[in-house]
Amino acid sequence: MPFEPLHTDEKVEGKSVRERNMDDLMLSGCSGFVGCSFGTFLLGMWPFLVFGSSQSGNLVLAFPVGLIPSLAFGIYVSRKLGLAAACGFVGGAMALGIFMHLIANQIITAIFLQGGKQTLPPLLVIYLIPAAWVLVALAIAYVILPKSELRDHFSKKKP
Numbered sequence: 001m002p003f004e005p006l007h008t009d010e011k012v013e014g015k016s017v018r019e020r021n022m023d024d025l026m027l028s029g030c031s032g033f034v035g036c037s038f039g040t041f042l043l044g045m046w047p048f049l050v051f052g053s054s055q056s057g058n059l060v061l062a063f064p065v066g067l068i069p070s071l072a073f074g075i076y077v078s079r080k081l082g083l084a085a086a087c088g089f090v091g092g093a094m095a096l097g098i099f100m101h102l103i104a105n106q107i108i109t110a111i112f113l114q115g116g117k118q119t120l121p122p123l124l125v126i127y128l129i130p131a132a133w134v135l136v137a138l139a140i141a142y143v144i145l146p147k148s149e150l151r152d153h154f155s156k157k158k159p
Contacts (some may be wrong), residue, residue, distance in 0.1 A: 029084035036077045036085045040092025040137075044070035045099055063100065067133060070096065074137060078144040086141040086149075093137030097130035104129070 047062035074089035104126045 032077075032081050032084040033088035033091070036074075036081070036088030037092035037095065039073055039077070040070050040089050041095045041099070043073050044092075044096040048099075048103055063129065066096075071137070071140065074140060075144050078141045079146065083145065083149045086145045090134075090138050090141050093134055097134040100133065101126060101130040 044066040047066040051062050051065075070093070074086075074093065078086040078089055108123075108126060
């Protein structure tokens with residue numbers, strides 16, 4: 001018979017462990033980064049779509065309702081999925097910070113055009129809350145990330 005098996009395969013006892021090659025590592029890291037950044041951004045911006053962003057009262061409600069789930073998501077992915085996911089969380093937090101800055105600026109401008117005067121607290125809302133959010137996300141990602149991930153990444157010697 002021309003297609004008869006050669007019977008040269010070894011019989012392996014137990015389960016064989018598959019080593020991850022570089023392509024698998026790159027695909028999982030890049031996918032994790034993109035997925036976590038989109039997840040962080042979408043979890044943070046959904047209240048602005050649901051509650052609307054035309055009134056300042058909605059802004060006060062939408063900020064914490066969006067940031068708390070986004071922060072919980074970032075804590076989970078930073079701990080479970082490692083460095084690429086933590087960087088994706090920080091990237092999504094930066095995009096969310098820009099989005100919050102633009103929404104706050106839009107609302108403050110609308111209030112100003114309706115005859116209200118521009119005071120210092122709204123200016124703090126425009127700049128301070130998005131900047132504080134990005135700094136908190138960066139700190140959370142660093143603190144929650146397993147230290148073995150950082151140690152393995154930064155301690156490799158170059159040949």
